Amino acid sequence: MEIKKIVIAGAGTMGYSMAEIFAQFEYQVTIYDLKEEALMLAQKHIKDNIQTLVDEHEITVQKAQSIINSLSYTTQKDCFQDCDLVVESIIENVDIKKSFYQDISQIVKENTILATNTSGISINDLASSVYKPERFIGMHWFNPSHLILLIEIIKGDYTSDEVAQAIYQLSIDIRKKPVIVQKDVLGFAANRIQFAVLREALSLVEQGVVSKEGIDDVMKYGLGFRYACLGPLEVADFGGLDTFYHISEYLMEDLCDSHDIPTLLKEHYQAGEYGVKTQKGFYDYTEDKDQKATQQRDDKLLKIFNALYKNQGEL
Template identity: 75%
Template sequence: MNIQEIVIAGAGTMGYSMAQIFAKYHYSVIIYDLNEEALSNAKKHIQDNVSILLNEQELTSQQSQDLFNHLSYTTNKDCFKECDLVVESIIEDLKIKKSFYQDISQFVKDECILATNTSGISINELASAVYKPERFIGMHWFNPCHLVLLIEIIKGKETHDSIADAIYQLSLSIDKKPVIVNKDVLGFAANRIQFAVLREALYLVEQGVISKEGIDDVMKYGLGFRYACLGPLEVADFGGLDTFYHISDYLMKDLCDSHEIPSELKEHYMKHEYGVKCQQGFYDYHNGKDVEAIKQRDENLIKIFHALYR
């Protein structure tokens, strides 16, 4: 399928980040949002991001100009009429998303692909609101989009294979590492693994086995370091499946298998302590610690990205 014109619905962090990447690779991109202020903020963030890339010599002045030439912004729904692909990145609210698709799927041309960047809402549930649901699919990006290579492509029960292949090839064309998730399950693949790790990590902290700083160090300097190069099945192959079999025999039955929200996570939530964005979560981010933490995260991610993929 020939995808040339893309509309990104939603001008938030994920929306403008995706738009910037598509434009960098010469796709014509329109960022659509109901809110003019959101569009203005998106434009400013993209300009700031491009300035950083220019300073770091990641882009030439000509490339930056080309990028801006491929981007436009609008609150006019007419932008959907002739596009080849819509990537929706609006609020994570089932009712709002379904209302959006009920409207837009009747408005776009029949061959237009409709993709959602939801991080967990059922693809099949959203597809129930889509006219011609066989062209509907999940396209789950990860923040920060310009550094995290993974894109999960999630098929609904009615998604045509040709649609999944088109989004897979599109993802390759922008130098991403796409994976096909063949069945629509809660959390897809990445979030299921992420939350399984989080459940066991919080269980060990709550049981007094290890401190919160200690469990983060276990991941950063041990497991995470290794997983940056090898997947979990590759790790098992290198470690020896006989070894992993024998460990599984006694360890699997002892792992946390609670179906409840971890108590420490619930406690912070009830206190409205949501992490970096509120300056308090498992750690304290007051007095400029939030800005420093974000800066440190990005610097480290860039170093890893350059070391492994450049």
């Protein structure tokens, strides 16, 4: 299944980031959005990002121009008529996504692959609105997409193996690390692990066992540092499965297994404190601390990326 022309539906942060990455690998990419102002903003962000790469000698001026030439922007649905792949990254609303697929799946060619970048909505649920659902699949990217290598590829009940393999190979071709999630489960793989960790972390903070700063330090300087190099099953192998078995005998029954939304998370949500986007969450991000925190995050991720992958030649 040859993929040359790609349409990214949705000009938000994830949308234009994915488009830029595809364009770097010489795919012809169109960004589609209902709002002209969203497209203009996406174009500005991409040009700024490319200029930064040129200034930092990551790419040549010629390469930068090639990337720009590979991109186009439109509010017109006729862009879907001759594309080989659609990657949807519109609002995380089931009804809006279903309406989109019900419409677009009738416009595209019958062999066009339709992929959603949803972070947790059921692939099977969305597929119910897709004409020829065997070509529908999840392609879950992670933010910031230019640094996070993982792409989750989620198969629905009707997704063909050929489509899954095509998206898997595409992910490798753009130097990502794809993982195929064979069954459609809520949250897929990454978010299920992430929320299991968050549930236990908030439980420990709520019980007064450790402070919020302390629990973040446990992850950053201990578990997260180790997990940057090894997966949880590899960690268990190195630690000894006998050791992990005996710890499991007394620890598993004591771990938080609540099915309720964690109290601390609910309190911040009800107060309208959503984190960096509102300048307040578990931490305070007022007085430009949001911008500084974002820059620090990206700088650290870039150092880890360079140390573990780029500078080691793994990619």
